[in-house]
Amino acid sequence: MTAYDNLMDHVRETEALAQVAGRLGWDQETVMPRGAAPQRAEEMAAMESVLHARRLDPHIGAWLEQIDASGFDAVAQANLRHIRRSFDRASKVPAQLAARIARVTSQAQGIWAEARAADDFKAFAPTLAEVIMLKREEGQALAAGEDIYDAMLADYEPGTTAAQLDAMFGALRPVLAELRAKVRDAQAPQRLEGTFDEAAQMKLTRQLAKTFGYDMTRGRVDKAVHPFSSGSGLDVRITTRTNRVDPFNCFYSTIHEVGHAAYEQNIDDAYLLTPLGSGVSMGVHESQSRIYENQIGRSRAFTGWLYGQMKDAFGDIGIADEDAFFAAVNRVNDGFIRTEADELQYNLHVLLRYDLERALMGNDLQVSDLEAAWNDRFEADFGFAVDKPSNGVLQDVHWSVGLFGYFPTYSLGNVYAGCLNETMRTALPDLDSALAQGDTSPATNWLRENVQTHGGLYEPREVIERASGRKVSEKPLLSYLTAKFSDLYGV
């Protein structure tokens, strides 16, 4: 056994344990009896403690030192890159600080949930201030003199800097805000109305999952409060939800999660349970979920097919033709909530959070001023005022659990999806005629071969640039959104 073999055995076993811990999360959200919660907390803590110890195991450092990587192939080099990064990261944060962050964020989530229910930001503010102080301390340990926010970003999107995001997001915001204002003044299309049997929604949603290439022999679809995808490799499960008056929520949540799940399912089998065996970053992950959901799933061609499926499933849905259905699917509505936002407004939600969390981390914004800053920015970008904190600054769980540097990956994923879509459309000139028949396979095959199969082999930006054959830029996304919504709204 060489040091590399020993290292990989250790890492593979750790990854298998991480899959088990992830599946406990799936179980909790889908099938766990509600009275099991206190015991489940103990079980999760025990798994986390095992995983934490294994990730900091001093053997890893010793093996890494012993390995002479000259002559290693690209796969072995990539494995070492991931292992080294994760070990260095874990080693840089003092154990006491890590434990304190774990304790405070675990309490903070409950305090946030109560404050949101009570619509009382002040009840959450002191806790948020403590989380921010601890995360800044962690950021300093990680950054070692460099930019704190860049160090945080590296947890979710290694290789991307805040300066790059500033440039892209700075170009996105004014164009999107202006387009959004024009659309708001234009005539809105008909919306979908009526009620839709929830069992029939689940039946159609399972069919949609298969339509987008989700492999049911290595996955399953269940209902949960929040849609999510869970697991890597041979066991990747998704959840969705149903709402009697909003079947689009069910269908597009499913397609979104299938994008995440297909990425995990389509990684080269040889990478199973290694650092290359899961999606390489949050941004690349989101590029897959968003291109499935939007550029494919909300396209005129695909919605034309879906219109027929909905009539088959529900009878008359009160919409006259495919064009009206396409407009209803893509209708731009006033709304406060990021997770319910349409394609046009979604990135404005994310950019707002990015700028605010950058300011918080840079000590340029105090928690006491956060609610006002949120509300001012929201009104400026969306054209109407936040009515209550649960529709504003308290709507997302992220900050309470210490996720800083995570929000921008949502919009970065959309930027990536824009780049991929532009190239894919050129490579597949007949894609729309397949989509109009409910055949997504040209698109999903193209994404599998060009993006998904590589798993963690390339760095995030590299995988997008290899697949799209161009430098990452916000321009394709902007052109796509501008064309789509100008056309739909005649603006």
Next chain:
Amino acid sequence: MTAYDNLMDHVRETEALAQVAGRLGWDQETVMPRGAAPQRAEEMAAMESVLHARRLDPHIGAWLEQIDASGFDAVAQANLRHIRRSFDRASKVPAQLAARIARVTSQAQGIWAEARAADDFKAFAPTLAEVIMLKREEGQALAAGEDIYDAMLADYEPGTTAAQLDAMFGALRPVLAELRAKVRDAQAPQRLEGTFDEAAQMKLTRQLAKTFGYDMTRGRVDKAVHPFSSGSGLDVRITTRTNRVDPFNCFYSTIHEVGHAAYEQNIDDAYLLTPLGSGVSMGVHESQSRIYENQIGRSRAFTGWLYGQMKDAFGDIGIADEDAFFAAVNRVNDGFIRTEADELQYNLHVLLRYDLERALMGNDLQVSDLEAAWNDRFEADFGFAVDKPSNGVLQDVHWSVGLFGYFPTYSLGNVYAGCLNETMRTALPDLDSALAQGDTSPATNWLRENVQTHGGLYEPREVIERASGRKVSEKPLLSYLTAKFSDLYGV
């Protein structure tokens, strides 16, 4: 932190991890996508490796040495007894032997399954011989000069010796074989015939689970190929199965598993995730599942109520009245398979296995002679001949996975149930009128308070003797079975 505190923290975390591993097993049998199997094997192996290392952690030995237990209460003393026994047991078996047993039995299970499918004992014999050789070696390591079989028994029923079993089983066998022969010559009652909707079976089976006190807020009922109960504490799940022509299989499997699950659910909350927080032995566990299933569930009073439930669920079931239904539920049929056997014949199946495995372990029987020994004994006790190995020596998985000393706990559980039933009936003279109304709570409360709540506080035999107020003996079981079947068959 005292040494005892450190020890208990370690043990509690290990127990939480063991619950996670157990739930992976549940997942595999109920909801896992079939394509996930190869990855699941890696995940299970990783969990087993973590658990194995924790159970052999040298800190345990050091803490045990440091602890001065004088002045400890009964709970702490019982915790130490369990921990010491389990640590000593793990430490006695050489690591190489343990690894070899794990490897061989994992392969042997597949070889057994193939041999059973092909009805070819010779294809399994060499593997079984290897398993037996390794288990004898392990038994020698555990017995340290004492009886090997007693050492094996201690894994499942500490405190019970083969000499005690010989005495009890020796008294059971002739009486049961004679009664069985008489019943065989008598007029058999009507059997249940027809087909029964499987969704309606599941609905009634869930109602039966609640009727027997199963707490659905801390559990759930799913379908699986083999019925089982899984987990301890706040998350105890059961499975059942349906068969269109045999609804009794579904209902009595459920009641049996509810007996196991209620035992786990009803242990004192203070013992959660400690060595006292799960059922104390296989025999005591089986006493609960069998008394729920048989002495309560197959009683004249309870079947009278069940008769009405079945008519409500399925309409006319072709049985005229409660007495005929009681006779149909308890009908004694010729059959080869232990798991399908009625109350009267079940122990004859177990005693056969016990005598054969004792002889195998004592080197008094060779694997080459096992099939013939099985067939001779079967014909002697049951009155007809085994037709093929899958109905005989190849029917049970146990020996292939190295379970020797396990079979007798099934009959010991029945003996315990007999003792408990006799005392419970005296304590609850009006029990039958409650059961006739579908109210099992006087019985399940009595069992909870006298047996289940104690978890691992007392030794197995002690918990039965405290609850029943008498020495463990086969006599109550024999009287109960003789009275029931003599009466039913007029013999």
